Structure formats: C-alpha cells, structure tokens
Amino acid sequence: MNVPDDLLYTESHEWIKREGDNIRVGITDHAQAELTDIVYVELPKKDRQVNAKEAIAVVESVKAASDIYAPVKGTVVDANQELSSNPALINTDPFGKGWLFVLKIDNADDLKNLKEAAAYKKQIG
Amino acid sequence: MSDAGQKKTPLYDEHVRRGAKIIPFGGWMMPVQYTSIVEEHQAVRKNIGMFDISHMGQLIASGPAAAGWLNEMLTNNIDKLEVGQGQYTFLLNDAGGIIDDLIAYRIGNQRFLLVVNASRAEEDFDWLDRHRANDVLLGDRSAHFGGVAIQGPRVTELFVDLPARNHIVDVELEGMAVSIARTGYTGEDGVEVFFGASDAAKFWNAVLAHGEKFGIKPCGLGARDTLRLEMCYPLNGSDLSPERNPIEAGLGFFVDLAKPKFTGRDVLLKAKETGTPQKLAAFRMDGKGPPPRPHYPVFNNGNRIGEVTSGTLSPSLNYGIGMAYIDAHFSRIATKIEIEIRGQKFPAIIEKKPLYKKDKIPLPPETAAATTPS
Numbered sequence: 001m002n003v004p005d006d007l008l009y010t011e012s013h014e015w016i017k018r019e020g021d022n023i024r025v026g027i028t029d030h031a032q033a034e035l036t037d038i039v040y041v042e043l044p045k046k047d048r049q050v051n052a053k054e055a056i057a058v059v060e061s062v063k064a065a066s067d068i069y070a071p072v073k074g075t076v077v078d079a080n081q082e083l084s085s086n087p088a089l090i091n092t093d094p095f096g097k098g099w100l101f102v103l104k105i106d107n108a109d110d111l112k113n114l115k116e117a118a119a120y121k122k123q124i125g
Numbered sequence: 126m127s128d129a130g131q132k133k134t135p136l137y138d139e140h141v142r143r144g145a146k147i148i149p150f151g152g153w154m155m156p157v158q159y160t161s162i163v164e165e166h167q168a169v170r171k172n173i174g175m176f177d178i179s180h181m182g183q184l185i186a187s188g189p190a191a192a193g194w195l196n197e198m199l200t201n202n203i204d205k206l207e208v209g210q211g212q213y214t215f216l217l218n219d220a221g222g223i224i225d226d227l228i229a230y231r232i233g234n235q236r237f238l239l240v241v242n243a244s245r246a247e248e249d250f251d252w253l254d255r256h257r258a259n260d261v262l263l264g265d266r267s268a269h270f271g272g273v274a275i276q277g278p279r280v281t282e283l284f285v286d287l288p289a290r291n292h293i294v295d296v297e298l299e300g301m302a303v304s305i306a307r308t309g310y311t312g313e314d315g316v317e318v319f320f321g322a323s324d325a326a327k328f329w330n331a332v333l334a335h336g337e338k339f340g341i342k343p344c345g346l347g348a349r350d351t352l353r354l355e356m357c358y359p360l361n362g363s364d365l366s367p368e369r370n371p372i373e374a375g376l377g378f379f380v381d382l383a384k385p386k387f388t389g390r391d392v393l394l395k396a397k398e399t400g401t402p403q404k405l406a407a408f409r410m411d412g413k414g415p416p417p418r419p420h421y422p423v424f425n426n427g428n429r430i431g432e433v434t435s436g437t438l439s440p441s442l443n444y445g446i447g448m449a450y451i452d453a454h455f456s457r458i459a460t461k462i463e464i465e466i467r468g469q470k471f472p473a474i475i476e477k478k479p480l481y482k483k484d485k486i487p488l489p490p491e492t493a494a495a496t497t498p499s
Binding site: 034036037039040042058060061062063064065084 | 146157158160161162163347350351413414415416418437438440467
C-alpha cells in the first residue's frame with residue numbers, strides 16, 4: 001500500500017499535504033482500497049469554518065457512506081468539484097486527482113498532532 | 126467490529142487465502158468482497174460468480190406427518206412439491222409477521238430440506254421445534270454441511286445436465302456427494318450446491334478451476350446484496366421483519382390462502398381483503414444525488430410517508446435504487462417521492478419490480494414467478 005513519506009496522516013485515514021498556509025486533504029490509498037468503488041462524494045462549501053475532527057465531507061462506496069474529517073481547525077478555501085462527475089478518481093489517484101478539499105489552517109502548530117508516514121504505516125499494518 | 130464469538134464457515138480459510146475482505150454478518154465471519162463489489166456484480170450478470178452460503182441454516186424435517194405439519198407452519202403450499210422440487214416460502218409468527226423467508230425442498234416423499242437465513246437459523250429451529258407435531262423429526266444439519274451459490278448466464282456451460290428450475294438432485298462430482306439445486310437469489314440462471322463440510326474447500330477450488338475459462342469470480346456478500354436488490358428480492362432483517370407480513374411486503378404470491386390452516390392465515394386473509402396501511406415499494410433516484418440507504422426517511426409533499434429498508438447504487442443501472450415501506454396510496458408506480466439524505470431531500474420515483482430487467486427469453490409462468498418474487 002502506497003504511503004508517501006512527504007505527507008501527514010490522521011487516524012481516520014485522511015492524508016494532509018502542506019501548501020504554505022493551506023493544507024490539501026484527501027483519503028489514503030489504504031482507505032480507498034478498503035472502501036472500493038467510490039460512487040458519490042459530498043464536499044464542504046467554500047468559506048466554511050471547521051474544527052479539527054469535524055465531519056465535513058462524505059465519501060460513498062456501493063456499500064456504505066463514510067464521513068471525512070477536517071484534520072485541523074481552519075477554513076475551506078477549495079474543494080475538488082471534478083469528483084462530483086468522477087468520484088472514482090479517489091480510487092484511481094487517491095494522492096493526486098482524488099484530493100477532496102483545501103483548508104486554510106488557523107494554527108500551523110496544530111499539524112504537530114498529525115501522524116508522520118511511518119506512524120501511519122504502522123497503524124494500517 | 127467485534128469478531129469474538131463469530132462463527133466461521135468451512136470456506137473461511139479459502140476466503141482469507143484469496144484475500145477477501147471479511148466482515149461479521151448474522152453471527153458469521155463472511156467475505157463482503159474479494160476485489161470490488163462492482164466487479165463481482167458484473168461477473169454474475171455477464172459470466173459466473175460463486176458465493177459461500179455455508180452460513181445459511183439447513184434444517185431437515187421428516188416423517189409421515191412432515192408434509193402436513195410444514196403446510197401449517199409455512200405459507201406456500203408444500204403439497205405442490207414433487208420429490209426433488211423446491212419453493213420459496215415464509216415462516217410466520219401468530220400475528221402473521223415474518224420470522225424468516227426460506228426455500229423448502231422436498232428431498233424425499235416424507236423428507237424436506239429447509240434452507241434458512243443464517244441470522245434466523247436458531248430462532249427458526251426453536252420455533253419449529255416448539256410447534257413440532259407428533260411423527261415429525263426435526264434436525265439441524267447446518268454444522269455439518271456447507272453450500273455455495275454459483276450464479277450467472279454461463280453456469281450452463283460449466284455444468285451439464287442441470288436440474289430444472291427450482292429442482293434439486295443428488296449427484297457425485299469428482300468423488301464428492303453433492304446436492305445441486307437450480308435456485309438462487311441474483312436474478313441470473315444458476316445453482317445452489319450443498320455438500321458435506323469436509324468437502325467444502327475441495328469443491329470450492331474445483332469449481333473455480335473449472336470455471337476459469339468462463340470468467341468465474343469468487344464473490345462476497347456486497348455483490349450478493351446489490352444483485353438481489355436489483356431484482357427486489359427481500360433481505361430478512363431489512364425488508365422483512367416480525368412486524369411485517371408477506372402481503373404488505375408484496376410477496377403474496379408465496380402465500381396460499383386457499384390452504385385451510387396455517388400460522389398467520391387469518392391476519393393475511395384480512396390484509397389481502399382490506400389492504401395494508403403500508404406497502405414495500407421499489408424506487409429509483411431521479412437525477413444526480415447520493416445513493417439511498419436503509420433507514421432514510423421518505424417524503425411526499427413535505428409529509429413523511431415511510432422509510433427506506435434497502436438501498437444502494439445499482440451497478441447494472443448506475444443510479445440509486447431501493448425499497449421502502451411507504452403509505453399504501455403512494456405506492457403506485459410512477460409516484461414521485463423524496464428521500465431525505467443528511468437533511469436534504471432528493472427526488473425519486475416508484476418503479477415496477479424488478480428494478481433490473483434482463484433481456485432474456487421469458488420463463489414459463491410458474492417458474493418465472495418462483496424465481497421473481499414481486
């Protein structure tokens with residue numbers, strides 16, 4: 001399972017990429033493989049203020065709907081609208097074209113609570 | 126998920142070995158998918174898929190009084206079965222509510238095999254045993270037997286000399302004594318095969334080897350659920366429950382009200398005559414939106430009229446489909462309804478059952494009805 005070293009991770013299988021004051025968020029390769037066949041995505045609206053661990057998006061596979069959580073406190077500045085017509089991008093390119101949303105983070109120190117790749121690798125065994 | 130105390134079928138090791146994702150279901154550790162629900166679903170619609178159904182209960186009722194007794198316990202008419210024939214039927218409580226849906230096979234003149242849902246097997250046995258008549262023997266062979274469903278249009282290429290639809294035969298295959306039934310729950314042609322638990326892995330692997338050239342895939346419960354829902358076949362615990370009777374579930378075809386006596390008959394007779402407040406209706410989502418799921422509320426013009434019992438994105442049709450108990454006067458085909466999903470209402474339309482209609486030569490009426498509850 002692919003776990004890029006340059007990303008941060010959450011217990012709930014989101015990946016986080018630092019982009020200056022912003023973070024880009026998606027779900028991991030492990031998560032998309034567990035869900036498989038993603039058929040619908042519900043994204044947060046721009047400018048929404050979110051708290052860490054708040055459910056702000058939904059990814060639906062054939063079988064079930066799964067909540068996606070904000071990794072840290074911040075404001076939504078972008079969401080991947082391409083997913084509404086092509087949700088399977090999360091399956092085919094979870095770390096690339098399958099990104100979910102971008103948050104402007106309130107406090108960069110919050111990122112310290114997230115997992116490094118090694119810790120996430122250990123979590124998913 | 127709690128795995129403690131969950132039972133394993135004799136095919137469990139094969140599922141793990143082949144990389145299936147395992148979940149607890151009805152007290153059993155079962156494969157939900159091998160590769161992808163959509164891929165497995167399409168394998169069954171186009172080629173062949175094989176499912177482990179060893180978790181299902183297998184009860185045997187026998188004795189001189191068995192037929193007469195089962196006719197009082199079950200809704201369909203067991204006297205219509207010749208030896209080697211099966212029928213879909215219901216076990217009801219005294220209020221006409223559904224304890225279980227099952228297939229009853231007449232495997233001898235005075236001997237019947239009842240294949241029941243895994244999660245209800247113990248309850249079924251207890252109920253039947255408590256109501257058992259004299260001169261009837263009731264046994265539970267579930268622990269010693271396994272079973273698979275092999276489903277899809279190319280099953281007729283994989284097997285020669287299959288029994289007629291809804292019939293069951295005992296044969297020997299590669300040294301294994303098996304019972305092959307021309308039944309299934311996917312809407313495709315296919316068989317369900319029962320065998321001794323010790324032969325399970327050998328049989329499973331032999332079928333996968335022989336089926337390779339026909340595109341066979343091992344399949345999990347995920348695809349089993351999408352396939353049955355496209356056909357509007359009910360799932361006990363979701364679409365059926367002790368609070369619902371077969372008439373409101375739209376399954377009156379499998380109830381013989383002409384029988385003089387069976388459990389729940391009075392309630393069903395009344396339900397048939399006066400109608401039921403709610404009916405189990407099939408629907409499809411109209412336009413883009415999330416797939417429907419069990420327990421989502423159903424609305425019409427702002428009024429709540431029911432609740433979804435089964436829902437998914439249909440892999441064959443590529444839109445959301447489901448079934449819901451809704452107030453009877455909204456259950457007419459083409460009625461517009463709304464499904465509330467995470468606080469937002471999405472349009473849907475009541476559809477005719479089945480939701481998925483395969484282009485195929487129509488079956489003779491009797492067999493068509495028996496494989497297509499509606």
